[in-house]
Amino acid sequence: MSLFAAEDLAVRFGGIKAVDNVSFEVEQGEVFAIIGPNGAGKTTIFNLISRIYNPTSGRLTFDGQDITEVPPYRIAGLGIARTFQNIELFSNASVLQNLLIGRHCHSRISVGAQLLFLPSARRAEVAHREKVEDVISFLELERYRDTLIANLPYGVRKIVELGRALCIEPRLLLLDEPSSGLNVEETEVMGFWIEDIKKDLGITVIMVEHDMSLVSMVSDRVMALNYGRVLAMGAPAEVQGNHEVIRAYIGGDA
Amino acid sequence: MRYLFKTRYQQDLALFRHGGDRLNYGLLLVVLLLVPVMLSEFYVGELGAVFIFAITGVALMLLIGYTGLVSLGHAAFLGIGAYTNAVLLQKGVPFVITLPASGIMAALAGIAIGIPTLRMSGLYLAIATLAFGSIVGTIFQKWTAVTGGFDGFAVPTPTILGFPIEGATGVYYLSLAVLLFVLWISMNLLRSPIGRAMVAIRDSEVSAQSMGINLSLYKTIAFAISAGMTGLSGALFAHYVRFLAPDAFDILLSIQFVTIVFVGGLGSLHGAIFGALFVRLLPQAIAIGRDYLPSAIGRMPGLEPSIFGLILVLCILFEPAGIHGRWQKVKLYFNSFPMYRRTSFRRQRAYARSERLR
Numbered sequence: 001m002s003l004f005a006a007e008d009l010a011v012r013f014g015g016i017k018a019v020d021n022v023s024f025e026v027e028q029g030e031v032f033a034i035i036g037p038n039g040a041g042k043t044t045i046f047n048l049i050s051r052i053y054n055p056t057s058g059r060l061t062f063d064g065q066d067i068t069e070v071p072p073y074r075i076a077g078l079g080i081a082r083t084f085q086n087i088e089l090f091s092n093a094s095v096l097q098n099l100l101i102g103r104h105c106h107s108r109i110s111v112g113a114q115l116l117f118l119p120s121a122r123r124a125e126v127a128h129r130e131k132v133e134d135v136i137s138f139l140e141l142e143r144y145r146d147t148l149i150a151n152l153p154y155g156v157r158k159i160v161e162l163g164r165a166l167c168i169e170p171r172l173l174l175l176d177e178p179s180s181g182l183n184v185e186e187t188e189v190m191g192f193w194i195e196d197i198k199k200d201l202g203i204t205v206i207m208v209e210h211d212m213s214l215v216s217m218v219s220d221r222v223m224a225l226n227y228g229r230v231l232a233m234g235a236p237a238e239v240q241g242n243h244e245v246i247r248a249y250i251g252g253d254a
Numbered sequence: 255m256r257y258l259f260k261t262r263y264q265q266d267l268a269l270f271r272h273g274g275d276r277l278n279y280g281l282l283l284v285v286l287l288l289v290p291v292m293l294s295e296f297y298v299g300e301l302g303a304v305f306i307f308a309i310t311g312v313a314l315m316l317l318i319g320y321t322g323l324v325s326l327g328h329a330a331f332l333g334i335g336a337y338t339n340a341v342l343l344q345k346g347v348p349f350v351i352t353l354p355a356s357g358i359m360a361a362l363a364g365i366a367i368g369i370p371t372l373r374m375s376g377l378y379l380a381i382a383t384l385a386f387g388s389i390v391g392t393i394f395q396k397w398t399a400v401t402g403g404f405d406g407f408a409v410p411t412p413t414i415l416g417f418p419i420e421g422a423t424g425v426y427y428l429s430l431a432v433l434l435f436v437l438w439i440s441m442n443l444l445r446s447p448i449g450r451a452m453v454a455i456r457d458s459e460v461s462a463q464s465m466g467i468n469l470s471l472y473k474t475i476a477f478a479i480s481a482g483m484t485g486l487s488g489a490l491f492a493h494y495v496r497f498l499a500p501d502a503f504d505i506l507l508s509i510q511f512v513t514i515v516f517v518g519g520l521g522s523l524h525g526a527i528f529g530a531l532f533v534r535l536l537p538q539a540i541a542i543g544r545d546y547l548p549s550a551i552g553r554m555p556g557l558e559p560s561i562f563g564l565i566l567v568l569c570i571l572f573e574p575a576g577i578h579g580r581w582q583k584v585k586l587y588f589n590s591f592p593m594y595r596r597t598s599f600r601r602q603r604a605y606a607r608s609e610r611l612r
Contacts, residue, residue, distance in 0.1 A: 092456070104450065104467055115439050121442075122264075
């Protein structure tokens with residue numbers, strides 16, 4: 001059985017069908033890329049999966065569980081983490097604090113124990129810190145540990161956001177345009193991180209991406225969207241050569 | 255400049271960063287404990303009031319500075335704490351129960367206001383809390399059976415384990431103890447998941463939610479904790495003023511509290527203390543200054559509120575990090591002398607949540 005499935009997913013904003021009967025399945029351990037021109041509905045699908053939007057119709061299943069009605073703050077606890085297209089870090093907090101917030105869904109300490117900082121709270125904090133340090137060394141963020149996000153260059157912020165998502169210890173990772181705002185070199189580095197995440201951590205990845213070099217470098221399967229509809233699905237080379245896809249990007253009758 | 259070499263994760267969880275901090279704060283505490291011996295009753299009373307305002311400042315700092323929720327109704331929570339304490343004392347309930355009861359009462363009121371205003375932020379939340387403040391103010395005036403209305407009533411002297419807490423000195427020590435307790439709770443909070451969730455809500459609600467933070471729950475918790483601390487401060491306030499009348503808890507008091515937070519410096523507990531010192535000492539300075547001004551200005555009725563407002567505006571415009579931020583800059587200047595660069599703090603921004611910044 002596949003890890004994640006969307007069945008006949010549709011969402012309508014007023015008269016606009018942003019996502020129109022999209023179905024796809026993502027297998028455990030694969031990197032699944034969603035491509036498409038601007039406004040194709042890629043990020044909308046992410047917002048549907050992370051439950052920021054309610055689908056007009058359709059069903060989302062994760063690990064055999066129906067998540068169509070789950071409130072958005074429970075998604076992380078189920079094991080689905082995400083990053084954002086324009087980086088949504090907590091910019092007045094340090095890298096360490098940001099990563100620790102990623103551990104939030106794993107904290108089980110009562111309000112009273114936190115207010116009095118009982119030994120149980122202290123132990124839990126140290127345990128979270130150890131997990132966070134694993135992520136810091138995995139992504140080589142050691143030298144930025146105590147830096148405020150507001151003082152970091154854009155490329156590093158992208159990695160920190162990736163790290164914050166990894167702190168959730170997800171089974172499914174949603175990456176919204178991991179290469180946006182990065183130069184060619186940084187994009188390649190991002191590609192290596194995604195490969196490591198897949199191979200070393202065994203995390204399944206769904207990513208929205210425009211950069212075709214990154215898509216063909218890391219993804220196992222690609223889904224192309226246009227106007228909220230699926231144009232093509234399959235291996236990267238296959239989708240890239242698809243006439244419909246080329247037409248959607250370039251226009252005319254290619 | 256001091257460089258900390260950290261070898262254990264526990265060091266990042268410690269209340270004091272290093273031995274030097276421990277020494278400095280220890281000395282400060284010793285000095286504060288000796289103040290009633292060294293200074294006259296008037297100064298002891300004033301400093302006690304600074305502590306009471308600092309408690310509210312810390313409470314409001316958690317809400318505005320750390321969670322990004324602006325409240326213009328904190329005078330109401332102060333009033334709820336004050337009346338709960340005084341009324342219960344009058345009924346003969348011992349002070350060791352009435353003090354926590356005033357905190358709990360105000361916290362419950364905080365939950366009551368928190369739940370309906372969860373979806374609001376920025377200006378709208380400020381207006382809603384302002385309305386709450388004036389509703390509570392009206393209740394204080396009209397519910398004469400309990401509050402005595404405009405006639406007010408004298409607050410009974412509290413006793414702890416048979417010792418009466420009398421005069422400026424008693425209130426001074428009591429307020430200092432409660433302030434230390436509230437600071438300790440706040441520091442615990444800020445190194446725990448709740449504190450981080452609050453900061454997350456302040457900086458980005460959408461990503462806080464996708465990190466698994468239940469926005470409504472944590473906003474309500476923040477409101478309840480802030481209101482509860484303000485309630486404790488209110489109980490002490492009752493003993494500071496000694497005579498409760500409803501007009502003490504008006505909008506001007508709420509604005510003074512907000513001034514503490516903004517002038518002190520958003521997002522730092524130090525800021526709340528600096529702010530409280532500033533807000534309590536400014537009226538004294540104005541009173542002294544009046545004598546030196548031309549009588550047309552010096553005798554103007556609205557002088558004090560207008561100076562408060564002016565300072566609030568100037569502070570938001572020119573030093574969003576407040577007194578604490580300025581202090582950090584001065585410290586860095588001397589620490590790194592002569593290498594200080596003006597741009598060191600360039601990237602820092604005010605993070606009061608407003609419609610403009612979102």
